[in-house]
Amino acid sequence: MQYVNDEETPEQQISPEEYLSEQKSRIRKRSVWAIGIGAFVVAAHLAWLVLFSFAGLNPDFSVLFRSILFILGLFILVGGIWGLRHAKNLKLEDLIASPEAIEFARQSELSAPYFTYVLVGLLVVVMLCQFSVGIEESRKIAGLEKTDFWARSEYWRLLTGAALHGSILHIFFNGQALLGLGGLVEFLSNRAHLLIVFVLAIVVGSLCSLYFMPEGNSVGASGGIMGLFGYLAIYAFRRKRQLPPDFLKNILINIGFIAAFGLIAYQIIDNFAHLGGFLVGAIYGFVQIPGDMQKNPREVGAALELLGYAALIIFTFSCIFSILLLLKVVE
Numbered sequence: 001m002q003y004v005n006d007e008e009t010p011e012q013q014i015s016p017e018e019y020l021s022e023q024k025s026r027i028r029k030r031s032v033w034a035i036g037i038g039a040f041v042v043a044a045h046l047a048w049l050v051l052f053s054f055a056g057l058n059p060d061f062s063v064l065f066r067s068i069l070f071i072l073g074l075f076i077l078v079g080g081i082w083g084l085r086h087a088k089n090l091k092l093e094d095l096i097a098s099p100e101a102i103e104f105a106r107q108s109e110l111s112a113p114y115f116t117y118v119l120v121g122l123l124v125v126v127m128l129c130q131f132s133v134g135i136e137e138s139r140k141i142a143g144l145e146k147t148d149f150w151a152r153s154e155y156w157r158l159l160t161g162a163a164l165h166g167s168i169l170h171i172f173f174n175g176q177a178l179l180g181l182g183g184l185v186e187f188l189s190n191r192a193h194l195l196i197v198f199v200l201a202i203v204v205g206s207l208c209s210l211y212f213m214p215e216g217n218s219v220g221a222s223g224g225i226m227g228l229f230g231y232l233a234i235y236a237f238r239r240k241r242q243l244p245p246d247f248l249k250n251i252l253i254n255i256g257f258i259a260a261f262g263l264i265a266y267q268i269i270d271n272f273a274h275l276g277g278f279l280v281g282a283i284y285g286f287v288q289i290p291g292d293m294q295k296n297p298r299e300v301g302a303a304l305e306l307l308g309y310a311a312l313i314i315f316t317f318s319c320i321f322s323i324l325l326l327l328k329v330v331e
Helices: 016-054 061-066 068-089 099-107 114-133 135-142 146-152 157-163 168-188 191-212 222-238 247-264 271-288 302-326
Strands: none
Touching: 016 061, 016 068, 068 247, 114 135, 114 157, 114 168, 114 191, 114 302, 135 157, 135 302, 146 157, 146 191, 157 191, 157 302, 168 191, 168 222, 191 222, 191 271, 191 302, 222 247, 222 271, 247 271
16 A cells, blocks of 8 residues: 655646647647548548549549538538637637636536437437438428428428438437537537427428428428527527637537538538528527526526427427327328
C-alpha cells in the first residue's frame, strides 16, 4: 500500500491561458480527424468515377450530388477546415460562461429530456414497421404522396409522412438531431414548447412542400427538427446572457450547413419543408420567449401545458396510424 500525503500534493490548477491552449488543441485534433474522414469519402467517390473512365465508360459526375455519403463527406471535410480556422481565432471570452448562464444551468441540472426520448422512440418503432413492408412500399402507403393527397383528400399524410423515413441513414441523422435539439429545448425552456413547435413545424412544413412541390413523395421528421432549430435560434438571441458564449454561433453555423446541404442536394432534400418548419419555430419563439431576463422561460400556464400534451397525443396517434397502415390493419 502506498501512502500519499494530500497536503504535499495540492490539486493541480491550470492558468486561463493554458485552458485556452488545451481547448484549441482539442478542436484541432477533432478537425484533423474530420478532414481525414471527409477527404477519404470524397476521394473514394471520385476514384470510383475515375475507374469508370478507365474502363471506357462515360462517368456522370452529377451522380456525386445524388449520393448522401458524398455530400456528407464533403460537409465533414469543410467542417474540419472551418474547425481549424475556429481554433486559430478562439479567444478566452468565447469559453467563459457568464454568472447568469452558470446559475441558469444549475437550475436545470436535474432535468431529463423524457419527451424527446418518446418522440425518437415513436419514429424508431415506425421505421421498424417500414422494414417489414419495404421502404419504398411504405413511402407509397403512408408517406406524403402528393398525388394521393390531392386526388383522394388523404390529409392525414401531412403527419404520417413525418413519421416515416427513407433509409437507415435518414432516421439516424434525424434521430441524432432530434435527441440533441429536443433535449436542449427541454433543458432551456419547457417540454410543452418542444411538442407544440415540433408538431406545428411538421404540419406547416408539409403544407409548404405541397404548395411549392405539388408532385413527388416526401418522408421524414426534418420539418419538425428545423422548427426546433428556428425556436432555439430566437431563444439564443433573446437569452444569450443565460447561455454559453458560443451557443448562438453554433446554432447559426448548423443552420447554415443545413441550408447549404439542401442547396447542393436539392434533388433528395425537401427544402420547402425545411424552410416552412424553420419559420414556424422562429415565429413561435419570437412570440413566446420573453426578452425580459427576469422572466423564467420555463414557466408555462395550464392552457399551454395542455396544448403541449395535445400535440404529443396528435403525433403519437399519427405514428400509430402509420403503423396500422403499413401493417394493412386499416385501408
